[in-house]
Amino acid sequence: MQVNGKVVVVTGGANGIGRALCEAFHRAGAAKVVVADLDVAGARKIAASLDGAAFKCDVAQEKDILHVIEETERLFGPIALFCSNAGIGAGFDPLSVNAGGTSDEPFARSWAIHVMAHVYAARHLVPRFKARGGGYFLNTISAAGLLSQIGSPAYSTTKHAAVGFAENLAISHRADGIKVSILCPQGVETDMLRSIPKGPQSGDGDLSPEQVAGDALKGIEQETFLILPHPQVLGYMRRKTEDYDRWIGGMAKIQAKLRDEFGK
Helix, strand or coil: CCCCCCEEEEECCCCHHHHHHHHHHHHCCCCEEEEEECCHHHHHHHHHHCCCEEEECCCCCHHHHHHHHHHHHHHHCCEEEEEECCCCCCCCCCCCCCCCCCCCHHHHHHHHHHHHHHHHHHHHHHHHHHHHCCEEEEEECCHHHCCCCCCCHHHHHHHHHHHHHHHHHHHHHHHHCEEEEEECCCCECCHHHHCCCCCHHHCCCCECHHHHHHHHHHHHHHCCCEECCCCHHHHHHHHHHHCHHHHHHHHHHHHHHHHHHHCC
């Protein structure tokens, strides 16, 4: 899909990967880039620089996502590409004393943002896409959804679920002309990465948001389901499936090293 002349929505668009996506789509000739974010002041600032539009949106709330969809289409025309990009870095603990945690909150909040936000977007856009003969979803997930995230069971679990939903979305609606891509980087130089303890997600180097956005744009143009800004992730996936027990053992060694480093 070419974004030139298309209406594009990006959630979490005020900062990090989301902001870089907005800028990349604008440079590629999008007719209108809609920046949706809980940080509405930041969203308006980015939108103003792109001759775009901004909406306040808490992606954990279905009504907010529906509002963005309805108002975007009322004001600017049919959405061609919806980027479900917003995410949080909650529940990170390098010591990981108990994977079950001590409360539901990190799991519940992560589930709402990392999984249900994608579900809500599909719930309200799939009927519109089907009626128009197609549409495109880009879901920003993480390499953690393909591998795991040491130090955050909530992040790892919900990102795995996000991959599962995206797969099903792509399978269920391929015949409807609906395309899906998942963006799965490792470390990216964002405020979220800086807010969590340094870990193996940065082992292959932290990419700039602009590089990740460029890879996302190429993936959309090629209609590639799995977009890997860190190509090393493909090798890790293969090792995981070739010998799951060995892979678990290797990850456990990394976990033990982190416990030693942060437990001192």
